[in-house]
Amino acid sequence: MRAICWHGKGDMRVDTVPDPRIEQPGDAIIRVTATAICGSDLHLYDGYVPMMKAGDIMGHEPMGIVEEVGPEVTRLKKGDRVVVPFVIACGSCFFCEKSLFSCCDTTNPDAAALAELQGQAGAGLFGYSHLYGGYPGGQAQYLRVPHADVGPVVVRSDQPDEKVLFLSDILPTGWQAAEQGNIQPGDTVAVWGCGPVGQMAIISAWLLGAGRVIAIDRVPERLEMARMQGKAEVIDFTKLDVHDQLQVMTKGRGPDVCIDAVGAESHGLGSMDAMMDKAKAAVGLTTDRIHALRQAIHCCRKGGTVSVPGVYVGFPDKFPMGAAFGKGLTMRMGQTHAQRFLQPLLDRIDKGEIDPSFVITHRLPLEEGPAAYDTFRDKKDGCIKVVLTP
Structure with a gap:
């Protein structure tokens, strides 16, 4: 064959x-x-x-x-x-x-x-x-x-x-990602990554009762798909600071649920942590570039949930454990x-x-x-x- x-x-x-x-x-x-x-x-x-x-x-x-x-x-x-x-x-x-x-x-x-x-x-x-x-x-x-x-x-x-x-x-993966978020009726859900899993997470979030879905990416076609097919509000991270924009959109509270549908090869163009990740990965000093996950943790509201369907491989650098702990976040993830x-x-x-x-x-x-x-x-x-x- x-x-x-x-x-x-x-x-x-x-x-x-x-x-x-x-x-x-x-x-x-x-x-x-x-x-x-x-x-x-x-x-x-x-x-x-x-x-x-x-x-x-x-x-x-x-x-x-x-x-x-x-x-x-x-x-x-x-x-x-x-x-x-x-x-x-x-x-x-x-x-x-x-x-x-x-x-x-x-x-x-x-x-x-x-x-x-x-x-x-x-x-x-x-x-x-x-x-x-x-x-x-x-x-x-x-x-x-x-x-x-x-x-x-x-x-x-x-x-x-x-x-x-x-x-x-990708459909059960996006569904599980949304389900892990424990979405309550009317919740604001932010999705990092508008690739196929991200798109499935967006439509799943609506079906599970979200009141608002915000999609984050840099690729115009993906953002347009999230907007037109997923009925999501969109943020192009090359044009807007994601944290600041989410704070404005949620009146300073942050999203109730943050979904990292990016995983180990996050770009995070222009950010210092992403550039460090890329340099370290290039010489084998790290296996994962986790800018999107760091950002989801920083953006999520206190007491909120970060759901991770994105695939990670090994031992990422500079994981913001202090922020996750200090904000009382629930994190759920896995195959x-x-x-x-x-x-x-x-x-x-x-x-x-x-x-x-x-x-x-x-x-x-x-x-x-x-x-x-x-x-x-x-x-x-x-x-x-x-x-x-x-």
């Missing part, structure tokens, strides 16, 4: 690789009909996540048709149309039984390496580094899905792929417990309450995927979200 494979920093290639096969009785094989490039894929592309190996198959946002199932699979059958979440969960460990699927204790064969960095290891992930199991990803013609009775959600309606594909990651949200969000899509396809700007064949990585990372051609078809 053909698949997009990692061959080093900034080096993606479409290779011919062996077709996946049933390896465990709970596996399924999916023929991929649509897949996407995620912002967190760029952390691999840019070389920020360790333990990648040449030839690793990329991608964790796939959907397709079930071609084969193992003898222990009972929920899926050949011919089912499914969306596959990026988290691989067993469904029966201590954490899965608490619906903390991204904390699954059993699906990461490289758990010892991740635990060395983090204390304990989380679940295996499709198409990510060998810190998370090194599972082949979904930017390919076929995908092996372990624990197939736990992960995929069956799409029984005739909704087009584009409307349901993002159940794989998305995707399985928890799949059916409820699919129901909302079927009812017409959510149509996440508005974020798609580029539709390309799989063979053009490597060039699309460059376009997406550098925000060329108004690129916000790329969908690939094998």
Whole structure:
């Protein structure tokens, strides 16, 4: 089969690789009909996540048709149309039984390496580094899905792929980000980063009762999408001081909920802390550039909540713990417990309450995927979200 494979920093290639096969009785094989490039894929592309190996198959946002199932699979059958979440969960460990699927204790064969960095290891992930199991990803013609009775959600309606594909990651990630904010009716929610996850967090915030949503970015196309599709007020951080503007907009109180949908590669153009982060990252002295997170902490109202769906890697410098403590902030973060949200969000899509396809700007064949990585990372051609078809 053909698949997009990692061959080093900034080096993606479409290779011919062996077709996946049933390896465990709970596996399924999916023929991929649509897949996407995620912002967190760029952390691999840019070389920020360790333990990648040449030839690793990329991608964790796939959907397709079930071609084969193992003898222990009972929920899926050949011919089912499914969306596959990026988290691989067993469904029966201590954490899965608490619906903390991204904390699954059993699906990461490289758990010892991740635990060395983090204390304990989380679940295996499709198409990510060998810190998370090194599972082949979904930017390919076929995908092996372990624990197939736990992960995929069956799409029984005739909704087009584009409307349901993002159940794989960005829609539940944006939803969890908003839910973690404990949004109360009428709350002001500020979202840093108007990429795909940020856009999903914006629409989720409205559905969870926000009275006001403010979106922060520097890319005109993203800000316009947040304004037109997300009905958000917008701040271009290259033109306005974000803290001062939020203070004005909230009459000196600050937003009730701040969502950092940026993660480890924050730009923060012109700010001293962002320039220091960039310089240190360039020479390997830090793994994360956390300007957006620092700013969210400084801007959030006292007693408010900072929710972090943006991916962080390791040991960021100058984390403002004093501000978080002094202001009595609640911070919630983590990989998305995707399985928890799949059916409820699919129901909302079927009812017409959510149509996440508005974020798609580029539709390309799989063979053009490597060039699309460059376009997406550098925000060329108004690129916000790329969908690939094998």
